Amino acid sequence: MGLLNRLFSISNTRQQSPTSSSCSPPQQDQNISTANGSDAIAFDSQLQAILANYPKELAARYHEKSPEFLQALVLAHQGEDRQALDMLAKLAIDEQDDLFDYELGLLMARHGHEQKACNTMRSCLSQNPDHLLAAETLVILLVGLKKNDQALELILQMLLEERNDTFCHAQLASLYHIQQDDDLALKHCLEAIKAGHDDPNITLLAATLLEQNNQLEQAEALYAQILDGSGAKIGLYLAEFLMRQKRELNKVLDTFNTASLQEPDNPRWQLRVAQTQIARGSKRKGLALLRAVLNDQRLSETLRQEGQNLLKQHS
Template identity: 35%
Template structure:
């Protein structure tokens, strides 16, 4: 205590580094709230942003695992809470699409079965108990078998036993992939015997190749996985996401229609078709696909936003507002908060500005590594005529390298117009 008073406490960036190195993901996000990226040099700002992104994805994985476990015990409400929290925590496109696939693939209309009490959600949104759950559930504290079973808890039940029966070489490559050691994982998969190279092998190796930026290799592997098992829904989801990122919309449409017609990941495929039609300004078709997806229980965030955007662009503002108001933000503790996406709608149309600012500030606290919400607060301040405060926040957001390029361009325009 005396030394800490003499020499001072560690700065927030150093604390963030320490929490990250110790894999205390919830602490990372909490400490991220204390780190002002605009006060760091570019190297530190990029490092901090990367640490927060990886911490968010790690918490997302924990909540998808816990949600999948709740699904298997029949606790649909808890499962949905975990998946929705995971959706908020996801930073990478891979994790976002994984959660969307889980939400789209679950039967939310099924009659819930009696279930054991579920633990708190992983992450800082559910109070002290949640923080404890993260610390107790860290994969690095588990032995290999327990770590493997934890990862597999988010996989389809019918595949888990097959993964558990895989060779030690496969298992090591699989675990390396889920620990973020992608090159080591790829090298390990190359050592797997030819006889063991089934659809599970090609699916997992395809994901690794995708993360390493090998689009042709990822495409070949994921297509091979589907050719070996047409019912592999996650391979289809990953293929669609791969081609979407690569701008190959014709291939996206072909694959999505295959999923819709076969009923494999149909909710996700309908959502992708809605997004595709929205990008083509075919609003009525986008709305039709979006509503079909949502009617199947595919309540992933992106499909909801696409459906609302189609309504908004069609001038059906009250309907768009109602769709955005359906986005859950309450978390496990109960009580609803205004979604920042609804707040963005209000900002665009000059409605409920004070509530919108409150929602943006709450989102900034929940996602400290995402400069979008600080940008929106600044934008709202300008709309209310608070130019000095608004400019300060916009300048702060523009200094952060992870700000969306379109928002960055808009922010520069705001500042140049004053």
Template identity: 35%
Template sequence: MGLLSRFFSPKNPLENLRRLARDERWADLLRLGEAPDEDLALEIRDEWHALLTLAGDRLAELNLAEGEACLNIGDRERALEHFQLAAEHGRSEVLREDARRRLTELSLPSPSRPPSSETSACCPSGCAASLGKAPGEAEAPDLETRLELVLSNYPPELAELYRQVGTAFRRAFLAAHDGRDGEALAGFDALPAEEQDASFHFERGALLARMGDVAAGRWNLEKAVALNPAHVLALETLVRLDFLEKRPQKAEERLTRMLAAQLVPAFCHGCLARLRAAEGDFSAALLHGEEALREGPVEMDVLLLLASLYEREGRFTEAENLLRRLPGSGCGGASHVLLAEFWLRRGESLKKALESFRAEARRDPGNPRWQLRMAQVCAALGWLKDGRPWLDRLPALDDLPSELRQEAGEVLALYGK
């Protein structure tokens, strides 16, 4: 049975989509209108697609705003999720390009942004400080202080080189790290040839890549490596671009050379773990992931990959220990939802898992994943009466995202529905 016959009156197939648009239920509109009936009249089909375009763009705009809010409180992981959703949902090229630019920017090395004083959309309870400057708050730091703040995120040997650059370079450099891309590019382009060293080419290349001109950015980054073969930030950025552009062989060749030169081995092994896992060689991926962990701090995606590999191998304690490193959900100290889902799969710490899912449901109330998880936990605890309200809030099975349908069917059977 098609979508029309399931959800809409045959006399007015657009009415439900219009109602969802009036109510600004953009995700529901996209889900229900995903596959229009082939027999629709042309004028109806045009309005149908117009409503889908509106919903996709509104969701993209919301996710772009959410992503920026998450960045303002230092939650890079959730910012990436929101920008990815914006890139997927956006129908207009301007919105999709904006989302892709932010994803590219976050995939490149850059200093962490300090938490904002603004209340963030990532924290519905509004636990952040109120807007505006607090009484007695210090004025904006001077050029030298700002430079040191940024360089605190750079390797010491590179940071020392940046302390020796001229004022014009510093201004362009700080503009780039403040997100003033146009001003930064103009500043770099105005530098004389004698100042266009490896640092110049790295900063200009990373900036161009963040602005979407990956080819030009890559040229500058390769030039930086030619001038300084041990420029680890340029090398890491090139590897990230290789991943971004789906060039795994090129990435592996570069990583192999970096390992031979003993440059950032934790980063190299983490990337090789991702490559091996993508090929289905999970044993090799596990070895590289463990080596990355031994060599130093690893990025979030490598930690999650290694935890999943441990769980796959039945090494549950090691998997749980890694997941415990993830930041908590919300402001009440609840554990990260990925740890909570691990507990649910294992039938362990179910009450703590329930608190995590509740915190996430408060943050993202329209996501049926958390309603399903709470119903699953209640079923596992034998609290069917407590879990039934969450189950009743779930959309129909056919309306759920495909990855949740089987689980939802299983939990419906547990509740006898």
């Protein structure tokens, strides 16, 4: 997922961490837990599910927060934003730490108050410069506000301060790609991967840029690392690369046929089947399928243009 696409999903799903919290549920007082034990269990289950997606060290700190703060957190994840904001507003000053700022900033962002959200995320980072979720969210917000230079300045400063090299290189790769500086984007992609970053989006970006630079062996190695859950002998991104290179087309065709069966509502794979058939020399069969899939309204414009260009070549 790209930076902009994550803007409003991050508050619901959070950026996945390589490790998740194994802490036990926090003790709740009578202000939150009702007399019904099942309600307390449900609350604790929701809290655990939320914190499981936070970095381990942050999750441990959330367990030390007050019951009122934790209730506001759960309410926000239930979509009860007004109630969550009301509860946060009533918290004592000594509770308004970096965790408070982060959650408040997410609520502001979700309601379209991007500049206020930026200020709140900056406040979070001033209290805890190593709060990577806040840094990532601030980058997303700044990009959305067309303040890319500020986003770059933030991450470059974090890199200079050695906050987290892996995180910083991945963020810089995305930012430079947005600015269409693909040489620097590739440089930071490879630095992030070398440092152990395992986000498939960064791996895909690096592979794509390497392929564009005709560094095909390195590109293929990275495409092969991207797992897609299809269960095919070769991954879908690797299959698309091999299709473009006109290699191993029988295996590629099997992969796309499997994907078409697994995702019958996704015309991308029917397009790939058609392209592979044409590349294999089954022109009549491939062109018939290509014409059919181009009439599918679910096909994205980018893929439609790709298919139309191929059709023109064989007209």
